[in-house]
Amino acid sequence: MSEITLVRQDGALPDADKDAARRVLFGLVDGLGEVNQKSWRRFFNGLLKMEPGExxxxxTNRARSGPFHRRHFKIEQTLFEAQERFEFFDQYLYWIKVGAGWVTWAAGPSGGVVPIPRSVSYAKADEGDFQKFHEQVMTFLRGPHAARYLWPHLKDKADEMMNSILEGFHE
Known part of the structure; x- marks a missing residue:
């Protein structure tokens, strides 16, 4: 999900420019059906009527690609089933999110800073966010630490294990 805060800047926009903006926006992007068209126009016109500083x-929430979403979680599940460090899937997912940097940093109970894994639910991460998450996870998994942590007994061969799994998904 993307969150955007807009602020009205100083300065006036001539009516001709406002009309041109409406023609461009409503010609390229419009609400689906009459109710959404009215809502879109009301929203945009409200932006134009804002006072400076308002x-x-x-x-926003862009729909996710179901196949991409399922593929990502199949990769995570396959790695979990192949690894030997984690007994519980939720702990493994927290580790992946922290390793990928998909966290919010907060004050810990002793005053230090701790990572809190962020959600990737449909409500919290739209398609763009989820693609970014996926890229961060793949970067982490291909990095110097993940494979050696998941398969400590393999030592230098751990990277080969990670590669064989990820390449099976064309990653």
């Missing part, structure tokens, strides 16, 4: 916060 703000509006927008939350």
């Amino acid at each position: 703000m509006v916060h927008i939350k």
Whole structure:
């Protein structure tokens, strides 16, 4: 999900420019059906009527690709079943998120800073966010630490194990 805060800047926009913006926006992007068209126009026209310094916060949610989503989680599941460090899947997922940097940093109970894994639920991560998450996970898994941690007995061959699994998914 993307969240955007917009603020009205100083300065006036001539009516001709406002009309041109409406023609471009409503010609390229429009609401689906009459109700959404009216809502879209009302929203955009409301932006044009804002006073300098006035703000509006927008939350967007782009639909996710089901096949991409399922493929990512199949990769995670396959790695979990092949690894020998984690007994519980949720702990493994936390480790992946922390390793990939998909976290919020917060004050810990002793005053230090600790990572709190972020959600990748449909409500919290739209398609763009989820693709970014996937890229970060793949970078982490291909990095110097993940394979050796998941398969400590393999030592230098751990990277080959990781590669064989990821290449099976064309990663």
